[in-house]
Amino acid sequence: NAGVTQTPKFRVLKTGQSMTLLCAQDMNHEYMYWYRQDPGMGLRLIHYSVGEGTTAKGEVPDGYNVSRLKKQNFLLGLESAAPSQTSVYFCASSYPGSRQGEAEAFFGQGTRLTVV
Amino acid sequence: GQQVMQIPQYQHVQEGEDFTTYCNSSTTLSNIQWYKQRPGGHPVFLIQLVKSGEVKKQKRLTFQFGEAKKNSSLHITATQTTDVGTYFCAGPGDRIFGNEKLTFGTGTRLTIIP
Numbered sequence: 487n488a489g490v491t492q493t494p495k496f497r498v499l500k501t502g503q504s505m506t507l508l509c510a511q512d513m514n515h516e517y518m519y520w521y522r523q524d525p526g527m528g529l530r531l532i533h534y535s536v537g538e539g540t541t542a543k544g545e546v547p548d549g550y551n552v553s554r555l556k557k558q559n560f561l562l563g564l565e566s567a568a569p570s571q572t573s574v575y576f577c578a579s580s581y582p583g584s585r586q587g588e589a590e591a592f593f594g595q596g597t598r599l600t601v602v
Numbered sequence: 603g604q605q606v607m608q609i610p611q612y613q614h615v616q617e618g619e620d621f622t623t624y625c626n627s628s629t630t631l632s633n634i635q636w637y638k639q640r641p642g643g644h645p646v647f648l649i650q651l652v653k654s655g656e657v658k659k660q661k662r663l664t665f666q667f668g669e670a671k672k673n674s675s676l677h678i679t680a681t682q683t684t685d686v687g688t689y690f691c692a693g694p695g696d697r698i699f700g701n702e703k704l705t706f707g708t709g710t711r712l713t714i715i716p
Contacts, residue, residue: 519704526611528708529645529690536702545705576644580704590635590647591692591704 488512492577492594499567499601507562507597509577517580518560519544519591520552522573529576535560536582567601574598606631606693608707616715621678623710625691634674635692636665639709645690648676683714 493508509518520532531544533552541552549571551563560579564571580591607626615621625634633652637645649658651667651674658665664677678685688709 517702517704521706526708528608529706531703531705534703542703544703578645578704582702589633589650591637591645593644593646596644 490577490579490592490594492575492597494597495595496598497600499564499599501568501601503567504563504565505567505599506564507575507577507599509560509562509579509594511558511560511579511592513579513592514557515579515592516557516582517591518554519578519580520550520560520562521576521578522546522571523576523596524573532562532575569601572599572601606691606705606707608691608710610710611708612711612713614713614715615681617683618680621681621685621712623676623689623691623712625674625676625693625707627672627693630671631674631693632671633693634667635704636674636676637690637692637706638687639690640687643687645706678712681712681714683716686712686714688712 490511516537519534521529523529530546532546532550533544535541535554538557553561575597577594578591580589609624635650636648638648639645649665654671655669656667662679666675688711690709691707692704
């Protein structure tokens, strides 16, 4: 069981370049999330999805787009990267939860992105 | 929108001392979760609290959910070097147990002085 896998683990982009971060989960989870983590800012929710074909905005969605064409995959796109998007990005997934503790979120290992 | 505030942002303690982090919400939470992130790692689920006034223990860790379900705390007794990391609370839940829009507090970074 791989859990949640993020690709790539590291990336350096030039300002204005585009890229897609891939998140894959093999736990048949309905919910998936994308976060960015910056020093002193905690984990901020970018976009999330409650099921295949659905997406919604989180706290900091500007400059990012997402797609959930397949239940197991959640893609995060940067159309025109900016230095302010330098961060560590985490993907997570969870069940909706019908019992206490069942809705725990499982995280990927993170992607460290630098925009120069 | 709903916000979950967490204090303190940093805490340095001598090994063996106790540690507490607090999570506060302006609105009632249906449930709250706690996570731990080791340095260089990813967040890992610790526990979920659902009921008003709930208290749960995991060895040296004690988690509480306030009576009004607007605040929560994590207390570690007699800290050890393995407790180093950042502790996050997460909420609010849109459902009784689940979290469609899972948002995190800013975290409390715990460092231990040997």
